[in-house]
Amino acid sequence: MKRVEIPSRFFFSTPPAPCPYLENRLERKVVTLLAGEDPDGLHNTLSHAGFRRSQDLAYRPACDGCSACIPIRVRATDFRLKKSFRRIWKANSDITARILPSRASREHFELFHRYLQSRHSEGGMVDMDYIDYQAMVEESPVRSRLVEFRKDDGSLFAVCLIDLMEDGLSLVYSYFDPEEDKRSPGSFLILWHISEAERQGLPYVYLGYWIDQSPKMAYKKRFYPSEILTRDGWQLISE
Secondary structure, three states: OOOOOOOOOOOEEOOOEEOOOOOOOEEOEEEEEOOOOOHHHHHHHHHHOOOEEEOOEEEEEOOOOOOOOEEEEEEHHHOOOOHHHHHHHHHOOOOEEEEEEOOOOHHHHHHHHHHHHHHOOOOHHHHOOHHHHHHHHHOOOOOEEEEEEEOOOOOEEEEEEEEEEOOEEEEEEEEEOHHHHHHOHHHHHHHHHHHHHHHOOOOEEEEEEEOOOOOOOHHHHHOOOEEEEEOOEEEEOOO
16 A cells, blocks of 8 residues: 655644543544645645644654554445445435534534533533634635535535545544434434545545544444555454
């Protein structure tokens, strides 16, 4: 497999902080600013090397003695709906999606806040106010969009912040109505983006980090065929 060459630039290490996914562990990140004449090109290169974006920064875990966070992407053009995914797709057949400019709105923020209070009440993001949310959505130096999902009655179901890459769609952050758990909204949002990537002729959907030991992050391996980033490059993993 072809290895990714990271361009020469300034990288910084964050101080240790409690890991949000694994108990009794500390996380550190390597970060760099997405700046220069071609931030989209830089973002693509760093994403291929396992980095993720947060506003105008690209980051990757660099934790001492731990390599649990593994970059993962789905092969959209090879993906097929298995039985459980067909049920989820059918259960959400009334949902309509629109791709919008990445602009914050009060309606989206209210859903975002309800989602955090329900799903991540102990996380640091729950204290974000509207200005913080607006920065998360709008302060992007690369091609980004919001995908808005609504039910037939017009009510807001979910929102995804995504980055548009040369070879795929990258899911930056997704949130949904916490009262819609029976629909498996998290899985549905990934399925929709896989379908959209295939429609656009894009080979991949980047899901961030797969953490096998974390219930919050282990589910990503279910979307097969998928690839993980190893020392020898991106490699297909078994179902």
